Amino acid sequence: MKFDTENAYKHIENLSFPRAPGSNGEIKARDYIINAFKSFGLETEIQEFTYTTFPLSVMARLFLLFLIIMEIFIYMFYEKDPLYSVIISFIVVSLIIASTRWRKSYSKLYDVPWYPRLSWNLIGRKLKEGASKNLIFLAHYDSKSQTFPAFWRASLFSTSFLGSILLIFITLFLTLARYLNWPVPSWDKTFLFYLCLITVISLLLLQLNRSSNLSPGSLDNASGIGLLLELAETLPEEMKNTNLTFIATGAEEEGLCGAVRFMEEKEDSYDKENSYFINFDGPAAEGNIIITSSYGIPPLHTGGLLTPLAEKIVKKEGYPFTKGYIPLGAGLDQFPVASYGFPVITISSGKLFSKIIFAIHSKYDTMDLISKKALYRCGNLSYKIALDIDTYF
Known part of the structure; x- marks a missing residue:
């Protein structure tokens, strides 16, 4: 058949x-x-x-908010204290990578008494x-x-992710260059500012996404x-x-x-x-x-x-x-x-x-x-x- x-x-x-x-x-x-x-x-x-x-409606949004704050800190500390910027970068990379894998332990999050x-x-x-x-x-x-339909949501996720990775690795490279007395372009802070801005705006827009029954x-x-x-x-x-x-x-x-x-x-x-x-x-x-x-x-x-x-x-x-x-x-x-x-x-x-x-x-x-x-x-x-x-x- x-x-x-x-x-x-x-x-x-x-x-x-x-x-x-x-x-x-x-x-x-x-x-x-x-x-x-x-x-x-x-x-x-x-x-x-x-x-x-709770995991989807609250925790996911708190995670995005946390990323926004961390990426602003990465930019702010780049000039004042690059070591802190590097430490925060490693934390953010680790969290992003960890969030892409499902683990059995996550099921416990669905047992909390809220919502x-x-x-x-x-x-x-x-x-x-x-x-x-x-x-x-x-x-x-x-x-x-x-x-946001699937295309725009995927675009915002991609922009946020790629922007975060670029911000982190460019910050790490420029920080290393400064410590080794390598030449650093004069536009480094301007470039990082706009990269951080694009990433943060994408993450903020994701916060506006809401579900309904249409x-x-x-x-x-x-x-x-x-x-x-x-x-x-x-x-x-x-x-x-x-x-x-x-x-x-x-x-x-x-x-x-x-x-x-x-x-x-x-x-x-x-x-x-x-x-x-x-x-x-x-x-x-x-x-x-x-x-x-x-x-x-x-x-x-x-x-x-x-x-x-x-x-x-x-x-x-x-x-x-x-x-x-x-x-x-x-x-x-x-x-x-x-x-x-x-x-x-x-x-x-x-x-x-x-x-x-x-x-x-x-x-x-x-x-x-x-x-x-x-x-x-x-x-x-x-x-x-x-x-x-x-x-x-």
Whole structure:
């Protein structure tokens, strides 16, 4: 049986309405997905969980404010006391690099008693007697809109990050040059001032970003759920040696909360040597298939055997693809899964310069963004990965 694009497309249409965490839309989507799992004959579970928005709504903003203050200090101390400027620079670099990696300990931040919320992970299973392998598909079902669409937010993050790194390393170089009595350009302080100013303005603008519930979320991430549901309906009968789990995660847009809570509670249900996770996030945008198997600075590779397997299949099928890498500024459910030591990749699609990057997290994320060709390619890739794992792993 092949991947049915039309069925997946219908699910996307049915779920294309605002679904922000805590909204009526989230509950409507929850009921639709769990009822679909039941109609497919899957064993179902609703994992209710609590979380707090404190890490995303408060701590992240405090971190940005801290960076603003530190970068102003770097500039101020450059002339008065360069040694302090160097020390602060090392602290800032260390914090920026540390912030790009997800750690299991971060889940404790979601237990603080402030800003409590409730959400649900929706789980469908098809177990095979005597199976030793586990294949887990996941996709988040919530959506959100933001003050700044994805392109502008990514641009501000990039400007802030590159500006911070340039400010730090140029400050270090110029400080070293002064101590060694090397010639220093007369415009050094002016250059550092404007570099600091651009970076600080970018960080301040990020502080203005707010979330709301205007986005229908067709691409992000009704498309991921549509693909997940089509696999959940048709893939189980193809599997002979592999247990299948399908997870629609809640509250991804508020800090990957659903994936965090799933891994906390269900880690021991899966053998790390024989369990494979595939995440879907926006797998129906026109353009290349994107296989994301690394993130953070320096890159942490999370795909294990899944990465070469997925790349082998797309090459064999003749699909254009891109190796995805997220250094900072965005989150995927892949990250908490990887922190527990499981192999995991994210399958998406798209191209760098297109209307999509202006539409994600806005009211313009509608069915107009959905490409049936891209949806089929990502679905067919996932189907073939599952068959190869079942047959050869």
